């Protein structure tokens with residue numbers, strides 16, 4: 136919706152629907168997407184629609200005729216907003232349409248998805264597309280197919296995953312004291328490799344144009360901190376609301392839930408600290424290999440936003456800000472759908488086993504959510 140409003144009409148935007156039903160309803164409504172914000176409804180049209188249940192079919196708005204997959208156009212930019220556990224499957228199916236010149240924007244809850252994609256889908260570093268990692272604090276829900284209610288205005292921050300030595304994406308930040316990135320940094324000096332960065336530059340430009348969503352480009356190190364903070368929030372609010380069957384605003388109404396909050400946040404901090412220490416050590420080893428004296432290099436501490444107290448305060452703040460919301464995990468449980476627990480508390484548990492940090496509270500929440508998903512909801516005795 137917001138993208139359609141900022142990119143030229145001749146730029147094709149295709150909505151990849153998860154199910155045929157959604158796509159059909161979308162088409163019956165003329166493919167119009169509506170967004171409700173502060174009781175005002177705005178519409179946008181001019182989308183192509185594809186159905187994901189039928190990956191070999193592709194219907195364009197113009198002809199309305201199905202085409203075989205061989206006709207399906209290449210994808211320059213893919214915005215991924217599906218559930219964390221659906222991502223590898225979804226992107227694997229789109230693989231023939233993606234190339235090293237494409238850009239993938241991961242705009243999801245949870246962590247570990249990018250790593251999973253590199254391990255399972257894009258194993259060859261030379262053939263990897265560009266990746267943009269984004270974190271989103273807007274609140275929205277879908278009232279009906281293609282009718283979205285924007286309940287809480289937040290922001291979107293994104294960062295570019297560094298991946299080549301050809302070009303440094305963050306020179307602008309370095310030269311402006313961390314203030315702003317520069318689109319011109321995404322233009323390589325060597326014109327023969329320019330096509331490789333075309334979609335990345337276009338995507339960053341389009342993201343920055345979406346002023347209604349308060350989008351900002353930040354250094355990737357800042358995005359990693361923001362993603363870790365969001366992960367802690369999701370690892371507390373999501374399982375607790377799903378287990379207690381309550382809205383976000385009711386979850387911290389007892390000292391018992393505050394005790395769980397403290398445990399989960401201190402385990403998350405310990406996992407993040409161990410991971411960052413190991414990343415710093417790898418960096419120091421690399422500098423030493425290149426001839427630097429590690430003793431003379433300054434290394435940062437764990438950022439203040441990731442201390443146990445800061446994580447707890449963030450969970451309380453978000454629960455209050457979204458007090459009327461049904462969390463995404465509670466909504467998944469109510470509908471009998473798989474949850475994203477493996478990319479939330481599950482991600483923390485993977486950090487725990489990699490860096491030998493005990494995570495009993497997170498293990499308990501992960502197990503309880505798995506049990507909740509396995510037991511039918513409507514058991515009356």
Ligand SMILES: CC(C)(CO)[C@@H](O)C(=O)[O-]
Nearest residue numbers: 372373457460462463464
């Ligand atoms: C922050 C959050 C828990 C608010 O509902 C949201 O990320 C969700 O529902 O997953």
